[in-house]
Amino acid sequence: MEKEIRVVMGLETHVQLNTKTKLFCSCLNASYLDELPPNSAVCDVCLGMPGTKPVINKKVIDLALKIALALNCKINQQFFFSRKTYFYPDLAKNYQITQYEIPLGINGKVKIRTSKGEKDIRIKRIHIEEDPAKLIHRNEYTLIDYNRSGCPLVEIVTEPDFNNAEEIRAYLTKLMQIVQYVDAFDSNKATFKSDLNISIEGGERVEVKNITGIKEVEIAANYEILRQKNIILRNGKIERETRRWDENRNITVSMRKKETEEDYGYIFDPDLPYIELDASYMEKIKSSLPELPDEKIARFMREYGINIKIAESLVYEKEVADLFEKAVKEGIEVKHASTWIGVVLRKILNYHNISYVASSIRDEWVIDVIKLYQEGRFNDLNTEMIMRKIFDDKMPPQEVIRKYGFKEKIDREKIKEHALQVIKKYEQAVQDYKTGKEKALEFLVGMVLKETKGSADPKDAREVLIELLQK
Numbered sequence: 311m312e313k314e315i316r317v318v319m320g321l322e323t324h325v326q327l328n329t330k331t332k333l334f335c336s337c338l339n340a341s342y343l344d345e346l347p348p349n350s351a352v353c354d355v356c357l358g359m360p361g362t363k364p365v366i367n368k369k370v371i372d373l374a375l376k377i378a379l380a381l382n383c384k385i386n387q388q389f390f391f392s393r394k395t396y397f398y399p400d401l402a403k404n405y406q407i408t409q410y411e412i413p414l415g416i417n418g419k420v421k422i423r424t425s426k427g428e429k430d431i432r433i434k435r436i437h438i439e440e441d442p443a444k445l446i447h448r449n450e451y452t453l454i455d456y457n458r459s460g461c462p463l464v465e466i467v468t469e470p471d472f473n474n475a476e477e478i479r480a481y482l483t484k485l486m487q488i489v490q491y492v493d494a495f496d497s498n499k500a501t502f503k504s505d506l507n508i509s510i511e512g513g514e515r516v517e518v519k520n521i522t523g524i525k526e527v528e529i530a531a532n533y534e535i536l537r538q539k540n541i542i543l544r545n546g547k548i549e550r551e552t553r554r555w556d557e558n559r560n561i562t563v564s565m566r567k568k569e570t571e572e573d574y575g576y577i578f579d580p581d582l583p584y585i586e587l588d589a590s591y592m593e594k595i596k597s598s599l600p601e602l603p604d605e606k607i608a609r610f611m612r613e614y615g616i617n618i619k620i621a622e623s624l625v626y627e628k629e630v631a632d633l634f635e636k637a638v639k640e641g642i643e644v645k646h647a648s649t650w651i652g653v654v655l656r657k658i659l660n661y662h663n664i665s666y667v668a669s670s671i672r673d674e675w676v677i678d679v680i681k682l683y684q685e686g687r688f689n690d691l692n693t694e695m696i697m698r699k700i701f702d703d704k705m706p707p708q709e710v711i712r713k714y715g716f717k718e719k720i721d722r723e724k725i726k727e728h729a730l731q732v733i734k735k736y737e738q739a740v741q742d743y744k745t746g747k748e749k750a751l752e753f754l755v756g757m758v759l760k761e762t763k764g765s766a767d768p769k770d771a772r773e774v775l776i777e778l779l780q781k
């Protein structure tokens with residue numbers, strides 16, 4: 311058997327914060343900055359003009375602190391900002407304002423669940439920093455757009471606690487849930503990027519820079535594990551280097567080999583004050599934290615008696631969890647609410663690759679569909695179809711039902727009438743069934759459903775047929 315090669319990975323994730331303005335000036339921090347004419351959403355401060363001074367946006371501290379607390383970090387209540395010096399055109403000042411010596415939060419943890427069970431991923435640090443400008447590379451030259459320059463980011467750094475790509479996906483999924491629960495990140499407007507550090511037994515540490523999204527990091531990690539294992543198996547040497555993720559080709563590409571950690575020459579930024587978070591402010595932020603995903607999952611399991619898989623699915627988005635509780639409050643039985651919201655609705659959202667909030671579907675529409683089902687008006691199949699159509703057409707269920715002519719469920723007596731017709735019409739299938747061919751029954755059920763234009767409940771149709779065929 312092939313010897314298992316140990317893999318150790320860590321992540322540094324940059325999350326764009328959900329604020330109205332940039333980190334140190336009053337320029338807009340909006341999702342559409344990249345679509346605006348280049349260098350139009352800028353001022354002297356975020357262009358780094360000599361003589362300008364940054365002023366901290368308090369909202370950034372609120373949001374970063376919420377994230378740090380939600381990640382179970384120890385908070386440094388006194389901190390300052392530093393200048394990370396490097397010469398590159400994406401920084402007009404030739405330094406980036408960041409936190410280095412004293413990050414806002416340290417020593418946190420995030421609980422993840424994978425096919426192998428639960429595990430804690432340790433958070434080494436979380437700090438605030440400004441986004442650099444965007445570089446647009448052309449063949450012979452590079453263009454710079456400073457619209458994004460100075461937008462607020464938090465960088466969340468884990469310990470090297472990941473041993474496979476599944477754990478990375480579970481962690482990033484959880485992290486994105488948490489930052490959205492505390493309203494610090496809006497997945498419909500902002501993005502997040504990760505740098506992946508990976509060391510495999512017998513090799514040096516390799517860093518893969520700038521991977522957007524969750525799935526991409528998972529693919530990049532699997533690619534890099536395979537690439538490095540192949541080098542080790544051929545007795546090659548893995549050198550310390552920085553690579554980048556090429557998302558068009560789904561491969562990593564070497565950027566630079568490096569001997570040691572780059573020396574950025576961090577210095578204290580004298581333009582910004584030493585910041586001290588007092589007890590009353592800390593209390594105010596702490597008490598503003600919502601019920602977090604883990605707590606909500608535990609409560610749903612306890613209060614509604616649902617299993618962890620359904621609870622996780624419901625809690626995945628805060629607004630979907632709220633919808634579930636609203637449905638139950640309005641008289642929908644837990645088993646119906648949890649199945650139609652936790653399974654069917656989640657499947658539809660995943661299919662459209664959209665969040666519930668962004669889908670602009672009203673809570674009442676979803677609840678009304680489940681009510682129709684609970685009242686026995688529509689069978690499983692048609693209920694699911696109606697649910698799909700309210701997403702496709704952005705219409706309330708009554709209009710969808712009218713538009714597509716969904717038939718209400720018919721009772722057993724009505725089914726019996728159709729079943730008798732089917733039995734008469736398909737003698738051969740009836741004979742086959744009577745001589746033990748189970749498949750013939752499936753055919754007959756299908757014919758009854760067809761005759762009733764999908765309005766019969768398949769389970770009812772099956773039972774009615776068996777009953778009639780036994781005579």
Ligand SMILES: [Zn+2]
Binds near residue numbers: 355
């Ligand atoms: Zn500005």
